[in-house]
Amino acid sequence: MTLDHRTTYVNSIRSGIAVLVYPFQYLVNFPANVGDWASESFSSRKQLQEDNSTLRTQNLILTTQLQKLNFIESENIHLRNLLESSKRVGERILIAELLSVDMDPYKQQVTINKGSLSGDDIYPGQPFVDAKGVMGRLVHISSLSSTALLITDPSHVLPIQVNRNGLRAIAKGTGSQTRLEIPHIPNNADIKVGDLLVTSGLGCVFPVGYPAAVVVEINIDPSLPFAEVLAEPIAELDRSSEILLVWPGGKAKPNPSNPCQLQTESPAEASEPVKEKTAS
Amino acid sequence: MIFLSFIVAFVLSMLPLPQLLQSVRPEFVSIVLIYWAIAVPNRVGVGIGWIAGLIYDVSIDALLGQHALTFALITYLAIKLHQRIRVFPIWQQALTIFVLMMLQGTVILWIRGMLGDAPPLSTFMLSAFSTALFWPVAYLLLRQLRRYYQIN
Numbered sequence: 001m002t003l004d005h006r007t008t009y010v011n012s013i014r015s016g017i018a019v020l021v022y023p024f025q026y027l028v029n030f031p032a033n034v035g036d037w038a039s040e041s042f043s044s045r046k047q048l049q050e051d052n053s054t055l056r057t058q059n060l061i062l063t064t065q066l067q068k069l070n071f072i073e074s075e076n077i078h079l080r081n082l083l084e085s086s087k088r089v090g091e092r093i094l095i096a097e098l099l100s101v102d103m104d105p106y107k108q109q110v111t112i113n114k115g116s117l118s119g120d121d122i123y124p125g126q127p128f129v130d131a132k133g134v135m136g137r138l139v140h141i142s143s144l145s146s147t148a149l150l151i152t153d154p155s156h157v158l159p160i161q162v163n164r165n166g167l168r169a170i171a172k173g174t175g176s177q178t179r180l181e182i183p184h185i186p187n188n189a190d191i192k193v194g195d196l197l198v199t200s201g202l203g204c205v206f207p208v209g210y211p212a213a214v215v216v217e218i219n220i221d222p223s224l225p226f227a228e229v230l231a232e233p234i235a236e237l238d239r240s241s242e243i244l245l246v247w248p249g250g251k252a253k254p255n256p257s258n259p260c261q262l263q264t265e266s267p268a269e270a271s272e273p274v275k276e277k278t279a280s
Numbered sequence: 281m282i283f284l285s286f287i288v289a290f291v292l293s294m295l296p297l298p299q300l301l302q303s304v305r306p307e308f309v310s311i312v313l314i315y316w317a318i319a320v321p322n323r324v325g326v327g328i329g330w331i332a333g334l335i336y337d338v339s340i341d342a343l344l345g346q347h348a349l350t351f352a353l354i355t356y357l358a359i360k361l362h363q364r365i366r367v368f369p370i371w372q373q374a375l376t377i378f379v380l381m382m383l384q385g386t387v388i389l390w391i392r393g394m395l396g397d398a399p400p401l402s403t404f405m406l407s408a409f410s411t412a413l414f415w416p417v418a419y420l421l422l423r424q425l426r427r428y429y430q431i432n
Contacts, residue, residue: 001345001391010344017338024287024339028294100296102305104340106392106403111341140341147341177299238299 011140015116018142025101025111025145032100036241091207092247094120096128098240099145108153108173110136112243117143120245123253125205128245133211133234134158134199135243150237151212152177160212161200165190168200169229171213177237180213182229187220189227197231204260207248281429282324285312285422286332294339303403306414307381309336313351314377315422317358318365320432329355346391350384357383374415381408 004010096114103109114122126138128148136150151158152173158180161168167190171180185191195215201208213231220227248254255261289308297305313332316324333348357380358365365376385404426432 001343001349004344014338014344017335021290021335021339024290024294028291028296032296101294102296102302102340104342107342109341 014140015142018140019144022142022144025099028101029099094122094245094247096243096245098243100241103147106175108136108150108156108175108177108237109139110148110150112138112146112148112245113144114245115142115144115146121253122146122245123256125254125256125259126245127206127248128243129210130235130240130243132236133213134206135235135237135240137205138245150177151233151235152180152237158206158212159200159202160197162191163196163198163211164192167191168202169197171197171231178232180231180233182215182231183226185227185229186225187222187227191215191218191227191229193218201248204248204254207246281425281431282316282320285316285425288312290335290339293336304406304410306411307384307407308418310351310354310381310384311377311411311415311418312422313355314358314380315419317355318362319422319426321359321362323431324355325359326352326355343391343395346388349391350387353387354380354384370416370419373419374412377415378408378412381411384408 004014094114096112099111099113101111103111112128114120116122122138122141124138124141128135128137134151136148136153136156138146138148140147149156150173151171152175154173154175156173158171159168160171160182169182169185171182174181182191182197193215196211197213197215199206199208199210199212211234213233215229216232217230218227286309289312292308293305309332313324313329317329329351330348333346333351334344336347336351337344361376365373368376382405385408389401389404
């Protein structure tokens with residue numbers, strides 16, 4: 001137990017047993033799969049047409065917004081070039097499905113259906129999001145499935161910033177799926193109920209700018225040094241069945257001991273960014 | 281058959297339940313383990329309990345070894361007391377199960393406390409209580425199974 005808590009030696013044993021456990025998980029997940037399939041195949045023609053038309057409208061709106069986004073992105077890169085600051089690499093994403101399996105009742109965890117054998121180089125510590133916001137990060141990878149920690153787990157901390165003014169803070173999980181706690185906010189800090197909190201990218205595990213939570217409650221007690229700030233996660237932590245795995249650094253995996261350094265395949269590639277820097 | 285009953289118990293322990301019901305889910309694997317330890321102590325022992333615990337730890341992604349320890353402990357106690365528990369009336373058996381589950385919960389609570397994420401006390405007491413309530417059902421079912429397949 002101490003080995004598991006302090007080191008990573010037993011991870012191979014764990015993933016070995018996880019392969020044994022996967023058939024059970026598949027079995028448990030099976031009724032949910034069948035339910036999904038049935039509701040898809042037996043839905044009426046009218047409902048399908050309605051779905052189709054709403055999706056079409058949504059698609060139109062999103063493409064219109066995307067036109068603008070392309071322009072803004074190129075403008076952003078251009079401005080960053082002018083300022084000679086580092087470029088932000090486009091992130092690679094992969095869709096995975098949650099298995100509907102219950103885990104440890106005292107932890108906020110989920111299982112996903114991608115593992116090291118699915119061919120996509122997923123790694124422990126990798127962040128994942130759903131359609132609305134940040135959900136959490138992977139903790140254990142086995143061959144066929146992986147387990148992930150949600151941002152609401154009491155042992156999880158997420159670096160965030162207030163979208164309105166860039167005030168940096170961290171969001172701690174509370175163990176409840178609808179609450180995050182923002183500790184160490186001074187009483188006079190500029191933060192209001194309704195503020196959007198986005199990931200700040202500090203710590204290099206989570207990519208910058210994904211929406212994480214909305215401030216719902218601020219209690220200021222003048223006798224205490226810090227205000228009590230509570231926020232609600234935006235991602236549908238208990239309802240999403242599909243998630244997106246994100247590679248913040250594009251192709252390269254971050255170094256497990258220091259996520260701010262990318263692990264590179266060969267020494268030649270490692271020296272490349274340095275050359276670029278000296279040239280500019 | 282013993283193996284199959286363990287598989288059913290594992291599947292039941294993973295079945296998705298609403299958040300509210302999760303804390304009152306009986307410990308199916310422990311029940312099956314205790315039953316076989318009482319009924320056929322020559323076939324199910326501390327080793328089986330330890331392995332079942334390891335698999336259980338991986339299936340819920342808890343710290344590897346905590347359930348292995350507690351399952352081995354309760355199997356040991358069940359085997360030690362099996363001749364006495366066998367002759368108890370069923371409600372008294374349920375009471376014994378309650379005590380065993382409280383013991384298991386306490387050890388888990390200690391381990392979690394050492395790691396710094398101790399859950400509220402009430403959750404494992406609820407689960408111990410529901411396990412004891414579920415015991416008569418499981419006992420009668422498993423006894424039918426054992427007599428039908430003549431496992432001894």
